[in-house]
Amino acid sequence: MGFEGADALDGSRVATELRDDPSALSPAAARSVAATLLADGRFSEPYCEWLPLWYETALIAPVRYGEWRLRRVAAAVADAANVTVTAPQFSRAQDVTIDGRPALERVSGFRDRFLLADALLHVEWFEHAAAADGIEVPSGLVERTREESLSYYGGDRDRLSEPVRRFQRLLFADDAWVRRVDESYGLDSGLFGLWERLLRAERERLASA
16 A cells, blocks of 8 residues: 555564564564554454354354463563553444444345454554554545445445555455465364455455456
8 A cells, every 4th residue: 555664674574583582573573563463362352243143152262262362472572572562442343333323234144244344343453553563554544444344345335435445455365364374273274264265255356346
């Protein structure tokens, strides 16, 4: 998207130091890593609330355990570099309305709920992670993306404006991350496979819209 500050950190170097010697991370790099871990940990429980009850019930225990583990690692990284990082707050399904109605009344089915949740919560995740990295994301773009995406994925809007469509297309590229996690840990997970397919299909659809 051409945001200012996107090249301030060397991602490959940060990944190498995190793997080999986390204590060698600079304060800026440690802040980036810790903020990302906290965002990843906090993300899943609110996300589950947007999806059908069977999904939330099945995943809530591992999700909470995962957040606990990520918070511990984030705290260790932040403490080693003497930096302070806070976790983000994500929109809860019961608090969001679309055109004056509760958001979940506007969607039905797993796919529609999944895409609506992703379109909203990933914007919030990115805003938090970008701020920790020193990336300047125009506040107007964030607000416009939130407004248009809610109306598009859960309301009556028939298309996204070009900047928002491009932003969302890049955010939906998490299908590659899901695939790498599944392959790296040898999970061969049907659930991860479903996530990947849904994310990839939406990213490709937005690219061709």
